[in-house]
Amino acid sequence: MVWLFSAICLTFSLHSFDIRFVFDTIKIKCMNPGTFSSIIVNPVISLGWTAANWLFPPQCAGCGEPGMVWCQACQEKIQRIQHKVCPLCGVPRADGVLCSDCRQSKPEFDWARSWANYDPAMREIIHQLKYGNNIALALPLGGALVQLYRSAPYPADLVTVVPMSRQRRLRRGYNQASLIARAFCRAAGLPFSSSVLRRIRQTESQVGKHPRERMLNVKDAFAAETEFVAGKTVLVIDDVFTTGATMRSCANALKQAGAGHVIGLTAARAGLHQEEPLPAAAARAY
Ligand SMILES: [Zn+2]
Numbered sequence: 001m002v003w004l005f006s007a008i009c010l011t012f013s014l015h016s017f018d019i020r021f022v023f024d025t026i027k028i029k030c031m032n033p034g035t036f037s038s039i040i041v042n043p044v045i046s047l048g049w050t051a052a053n054w055l056f057p058p059q060c061a062g063c064g065e066p067g068m069v070w071c072q073a074c075q076e077k078i079q080r081i082q083h084k085v086c087p088l089c090g091v092p093r094a095d096g097v098l099c100s101d102c103r104q105s106k107p108e109f110d111w112a113r114s115w116a117n118y119d120p121a122m123r124e125i126i127h128q129l130k131y132g133n134n135i136a137l138a139l140p141l142g143g144a145l146v147q148l149y150r151s152a153p154y155p156a157d158l159v160t161v162v163p164m165s166r167q168r169r170l171r172r173g174y175n176q177a178s179l180i181a182r183a184f185c186r187a188a189g190l191p192f193s194s195s196v197l198r199r200i201r202q203t204e205s206q207v208g209k210h211p212r213e214r215m216l217n218v219k220d221a222f223a224a225e226t227e228f229v230a231g232k233t234v235l236v237i238d239d240v241f242t243t244g245a246t247m248r249s250c251a252n253a254l255k256q257a258g259a260g261h262v263i264g265l266t267a268a269r270a271g272l273h274q275e276e277p278l279p280a281a282a283a284r285a286y
């Protein structure tokens with residue numbers, strides 16, 4: 001109930017009263033593939049959410065049309081990553097072979113893919129999710145990641161997310177990656193835990209940092225619990241993959257704790273030209 005209390009307090013304190021934020025929080029936070037939830041809780045929550053949608057119709061985050069949180073036409077405008085990619089990190093490559101980054105330094109994760117390019121349309125969607133309290137956007141993004149997951153080389157035993165710093169969490173009120181992961185797990189029928197990874201030291205903002213600086217900034221910043229991950233395939237979900245430094249650092253912590261395989265899924269891929277400094281707007285996504 002802590003999250004429900006937090007959502008209501010947050011609504012009254014940080015934002016103007018937003019009934020949709022409260023209902024969307026209840027809907028997404030109650031997503032659990034457990035048997036009890038499936039039979040009793042989820043139908044009740046879904047009914048309440050349907051009523052909330054009827055009373056307070058959502059608007060498309062792309063075009064503003066009422067009726068859906070993100071309409072089909074706007075989703076189809078998103079530039080998907082569908083062609084040949086580096087088999088490890090998923091960066092688009094015409095020849096479909098290992099990219100130079102993965103050849104120079106093999107990532108700690110075993111496979112990572114992103115759903116779409118972090119172009120202006122996708123950036124708007126991510127920003128509305130992260131900074132605009134439009135948390136219902138986690139539902140279509142989580143669904144999109146299920147499509148990507150079907151091509152994963154290892155079936156996941158457990159799904160988790162990149163942990164957010166306490167200060168940022170308090171400021172924003174929620175971790176957008178957790179919301180996407182919960183929606184993903186509900187659709188994929190996989191267990192979710194937000195406490196598999198934890199931050200063991202503070203990191204600076206990644207904004208404006210070169211790829212090497214980003215790598216050093218998050219190096220050894222995370223730890224994982226052996227009892228949760230030993231011998232398992234862990235899927236890490238995040239909203240944006242920029243240089244992969246954060247995903248690498250999380251995978252390193254999971255492997256050190258005994259994880260068998262680590263795979264990663266992200267909604268968007270930024271910084272495709274990794275040798276160049278990131279534009280500030282893209283870096284803000286971290
Ligand atoms: Zn639209």
Ligand SMILES: [Zn+2]
Binds near residue numbers: 098
């Ligand atoms: Zn690669």
